[in-house]
Amino acid sequence: MMTNKVRVATTSLAGCFGCHMSFLDMDERLVGLLEHVEFDRSPLTDIKHCQPCDIGLVEGGLCNAENVHVLREFRNNCKILIAVGACAINGGVPAMRNHYEVQECLQEAYLNGVGVDNPMIPSDPELPLLLSKVHPLHEVVRVDYYLPGCPPSGDAFYAILSDLLAGREPSLSKTMLHYD
Amino acid sequence: MNQLLENTLTIDGQVVPFSAGQTIMDAALAAGIYIPHLCHKPELKPHGSCKLCTVDVDGRSMSACTFPASQGMQVANNTPALTEVRKTLVQMLFVEGNHLCPTCDKTGDCTLQALGYHLGMLDGHFPPFYPRREVDASHPDLILDRDRCIMCGLCVRASQQIDGKNVFALSGRGAQNHVIVNSPSGKLGDSDLNKDDLAAHICPVGAILPKNHGHEVPIGRRTFDLHTVAESDIATFNLHKTEHHDD
Numbered sequence: 481m482m483t484n485k486v487r488v489a490t491t492s493l494a495g496c497f498g499c500h501m502s503f504l505d506m507d508e509r510l511v512g513l514l515e516h517v518e519f520d521r522s523p524l525t526d527i528k529h530c531q532p533c534d535i536g537l538v539e540g541g542l543c544n545a546e547n548v549h550v551l552r553e554f555r556n557n558c559k560i561l562i563a564v565g566a567c568a569i570n571g572g573v574p575a576m577r578n579h580y581e582v583q584e585c586l587q588e589a590y591l592n593g594v595g596v597d598n599p600m601i602p603s604d605p606e607l608p609l610l611l612s613k614v615h616p617l618h619e620v621v622r623v624d625y626y627l628p629g630c631p632p633s634g635d636a637f638y639a640i641l642s643d644l645l646a647g648r649e650p651s652l653s654k655t656m657l658h659y660d
Numbered sequence: 661m662n663q664l665l666e667n668t669l670t671i672d673g674q675v676v677p678f679s680a681g682q683t684i685m686d687a688a689l690a691a692g693i694y695i696p697h698l699c700h701k702p703e704l705k706p707h708g709s710c711k712l713c714t715v716d717v718d719g720r721s722m723s724a725c726t727f728p729a730s731q732g733m734q735v736a737n738n739t740p741a742l743t744e745v746r747k748t749l750v751q752m753l754f755v756e757g758n759h760l761c762p763t764c765d766k767t768g769d770c771t772l773q774a775l776g777y778h779l780g781m782l783d784g785h786f787p788p789f790y791p792r793r794e795v796d797a798s799h800p801d802l803i804l805d806r807d808r809c810i811m812c813g814l815c816v817r818a819s820q821q822i823d824g825k826n827v828f829a830l831s832g833r834g835a836q837n838h839v840i841v842n843s844p845s846g847k848l849g850d851s852d853l854n855k856d857d858l859a860a861h862i863c864p865v866g867a868i869l870p871k872n873h874g875h876e877v878p879i880g881r882r883t884f885d886l887h888t889v890a891e892s893d894i895a896t897f898n899l900h901k902t903e904h905h906d907d
């Protein structure tokens with residue numbers, strides 16, 4: 481089914497879904513947006529794989545092999561890729577584990593941590609393997625635009641999408657620029 | 661020609677007076693002109709290390725905080741090219757340490773972060789180093805988190821030049837450069853640093869932080885949420901302003 485709408489895909493990698501929640505903070509402006517936009521792969525649609533898209537919004541950094549796989553799928557399918565939020569841009573809160581070895585993190589979480597029942601490091605083959613460090617997106621693929629913030633505000637999402645839909649080069653006003 | 665006319669230079673075409681012995685930075689601050697800077701505070705001897713204050717003096721790049729003002733000098737400060745260079749310097753400072761602002765209690769009050777905003781920095785550009793540096797929480801009132809130290813030497817100079825102590829020093833070269841503490845154990849808790857010392861307050865980033873005062877001011881209402889770095893550094897703003905500078 482072909483339409484003239486701009487196709488947008490979104491995903492959350494090593495993030496907390498806070499950026500997606502903030503995306504929904506566009507509130508009633510989403511209604512206007514949906515006249516021009518339709519969603520492809522996204523937690524909002526539950527579509528599992530990307531078709532060719534115009535814009536990809538990626539929340540979260542890369543903490544495991546599956547994150548890298550999904551990011552590559554987005555890069556291969558999206559004309560414009562936007563790194564959304566602190567974690568996508570510099571690793572953010574998950575990157576706090578970069579101070580430790582993966583083994584130390586697993587031991588703390590699953591063996592020695594406070595209140596651990598039935599201590600055992602999960603080893604199901606279905607689980608994606610952890611990377612030795614958390615990385616931002618631009619270390620693995622080319623990123624077209626950055627939308628900083630933890631999370632970026634609904635206004636910031638609206639600004640960047642409005643600019644792109646109008647064919648303008650996105651420019652975030654200083655009011656909307658924050659890293660926290 | 662009288663003395664006054666002899667002692668002038670121009671910054672971006674604006675005529676600025678200076679007196680003998682002043683640097684370009686001194687003259688600019690006195691005239692209310694903001695030249696970005698991180699390692700400079702007017703009450704301390706200049707260090708010339710961060711290079712954020714790089715200006716173009718008669719076609720050459722100079723550090724405004726160390727370069728003496730001289731008659732007729734033509735200084736370019738607020739140019740797109742210098743903004744790009746300064747932004748790159750800030751990006752390098754971000755990736756060289758662990759600057760995860762959402763996890764840092766200095767957020768909103770941090771000069772490095774505010775310079776990122778001022779210069780329009782959206783990302784770190786370079787691959788992050790994620791260095792592993794030592795945290796020292798041994799002091800009852802203060803914490804030293806080297807992850808966020810930018811080696812500006814302000815704590816070193818404040819301790820020596822104002823507090824009359826000698827608590828901090830910079831040690832090691834290049835990527836090994838780090839802050840060390842002058843005490844028998846090398847720990848802050850064993851030093852004679854007091855929470856009222858200037859050295860305990862001067863850190864422009866979240867490397868030296870007071871304990872027990874986290875989140876006293878909510879995020880969104882902190883210094884640089886309400887003011888630009890330019891406003892606060894030339895100290896002309898009204899501290900009770902509650903609107904954002906772009907509102």
Ligand code: SF4
Nearest residue numbers: 759761764767770866
């Ligand atoms: S020191 Fe400043 S730039 Fe670094 S994490 Fe803290 S707020 Fe961010």
Ligand code: SF4
Nearest residue numbers: 809810812813815863
């Ligand atoms: S601890 Fe703070 S004041 Fe001292 S050198 Fe590091 S960044 Fe500068």
Ligand code: FES
Nearest residue numbers: 697710711713725
């Ligand atoms: S302010 Fe001049 S070099 Fe840092």
